[in-house]
Each structure stands twice: as C-alpha cells, then as structure tokens.
Amino acid sequence: MNGFKGGKRLAWWGMAAVAASVLLAGCGTLKQTAAPTLGAGDTVAVGSIANYTETPSAGSSAASIAASVLRANGLKDVRFAPVEAGSSALFDTAQREGSEQKLEWAQSQQVKYILTGAVEEWRYKTGVDGEPVVGLTLELIDVESGHVVWSATGARSGWSRSSLSSVAASLIGSVLAPLAPRH
Numbered sequence: 001m002n003g004f005k006g007g008k009r010l011a012w013w014g015m016a017a018v019a020a021s022v023l024l025a026g027c028g029t030l031k032q033t034a035a036p037t038l039g040a041g042d043t044v045a046v047g048s049i050a051n052y053t054e055t056p057s058a059g060s061s062a063a064s065i066a067a068s069v070l071r072a073n074g075l076k077d078v079r080f081a082p083v084e085a086g087s088s089a090l091f092d093t094a095q096r097e098g099s100e101q102k103l104e105w106a107q108s109q110q111v112k113y114i115l116t117g118a119v120e121e122w123r124y125k126t127g128v129d130g131e132p133v134v135g136l137t138l139e140l141i142d143v144e145s146g147h148v149v150w151s152a153t154g155a156r157s158g159w160s161r162s163s164l165s166s167v168a169a170s171l172i173g174s175v176l177a178p179l180a181p182r183h
Contacts, residue, residue: 028171032152035178036140038113040074042181045109047081047102047116049136058122061165062136065172066115073180081105081114106143113149114141121155122168129160132167138175150179 038044046067051059063080070078081102106114121135135155142149154175158167 027158028154028156028174030152030154030174032154032175032178033150035150036142038075038179038181040076040181042075042113043077043079043109043111044070044075044113044115044140045079045081045102045106045111046070047114048083049116049138050118051122052118052120053122055122058119061122062117062119062168062172065165065169066138066176069169069173069176070115070179073176075179075181079109079111081111103141103143103146111143114143115139116141122164124164125157131157131160132162132164133157134164134168134171136171136175138172140179152178 046063049059049063049066051057067078067080082105102114102116105111115138117136117138119134119136121133124130124132133155134157135153137153138151139148140150141147152175154171156167156171156174158164158170
C-alpha cells in the first residue's frame with residue numbers, strides 16, 4: 001500500500017512540473033538561427049539598437065544590457081560602436097542608416113562582429129496587473145563580409161511584481177546565450 005501512495009505523489013509532482021513548464025513557456029518566445037562559434041578573444045561592438053516603441057531610450061537600455069551580458073558570457077573585448085551624428089537617443093528608428101560607416105569604423109578598430117537590432121516592445125501592460133513586456137530582435141554582423149551571420153527574435157513578459165529591467169535582462173540573456181564563447 002505504501003508503494004501506491006508514493007506512486008501517487010510521484011505522479012502528482014510530475015503533473016505539477018509539466019503544468020509549471022507549460023505556464024512558464026507561455027511567458028515568452030525565442031526564435032534564432034544557428035550561432036557562429038565565437039572565441040573569448042573575438043571583438044564585438046554593440047551598435048545602436050533601434051527603438052520602435054513608445055518608451056524613450058529603450059534601444060539604449062537594450063544595448064547596455066546586451067553589452068553586459070556578452071561580457072558576463074565570457075567575451076573579453078566588447079565595445080560600443082559610435083552613435084551616428086543626428087540620431088535621437090530617445091526614439092532611434094534609423095537602424096539601417098549609417099551601416100556603411102559602422103562597418104568602416106569596425107574595420108579600422110579590428111572589430112570582428114557588430115551586434116545590432118531593434119526593440120519592438122518595452123513597456124508595462126496597461127490594466128490592473130501591469131505586467132512588464134519586452135520584445136526585440138538582434139543581429140550579429142560579420143564585419144569582414146558585412147553579412148548577418150546570426151539573428152534572433154524574442155519576447156517575454158513578467159509577473160505584475162517584476163521589473164521591466166529584470167524581464168529585459170532575462171530575455172536578452174536567453175537570446176545571447178548561443179553567442180557565449182566556446183573554450
């Protein structure tokens with residue numbers, strides 16, 4: 001009889017684990033292409049991240065978090081690409097403009113890759129709970145060829161007591177995880 005009770009408990013915990021994973025999976029999505037193999041010594045410049053939201057400086061915030069995540073993942077040389085003259089730091093939607101200048105700068109600085117992208121959502125939902133939501137797309141450009149060698153898009157929402165920056169850091173960490181250097 002004791003074995004049967006243990007089996008019920010195990011089945012209950014199994015169902016609880018499945019329910020929890022389904023619930024957590026509903027909080028975000030992530031789609032990406034195969035990542036190139038990066039070395040710890042590869043130089044990555046974080047370029048401007050376009051802000052297609054109504055939240056001022058969302059692109060700059062995403063770029064800062066991305067640079068920090070890349071460093072924490074083991075890249076030793078992560079830089080910021082210079083911001084184009086005339087671009088608005090609050091609502092920068094000119095992502096593609098100035099890409100030739102970014103590539104020229106990166107080549108002159110011996111940068112191997114440029115990380116760029118766009119923020120599509122960066123806000124608290126309206127309503128009683130006000131959950132934070134973040135959606136973004138990132139691309140890794142090979143400076144030598146000028147081609148996009150990796151891209152990813154993701155979205156995540158948090159609970160009503162979560163901060164927007166913690167949801168953003170979690171999403172950007174998940175999105176950039178495949179770019180961690182392999183030893």
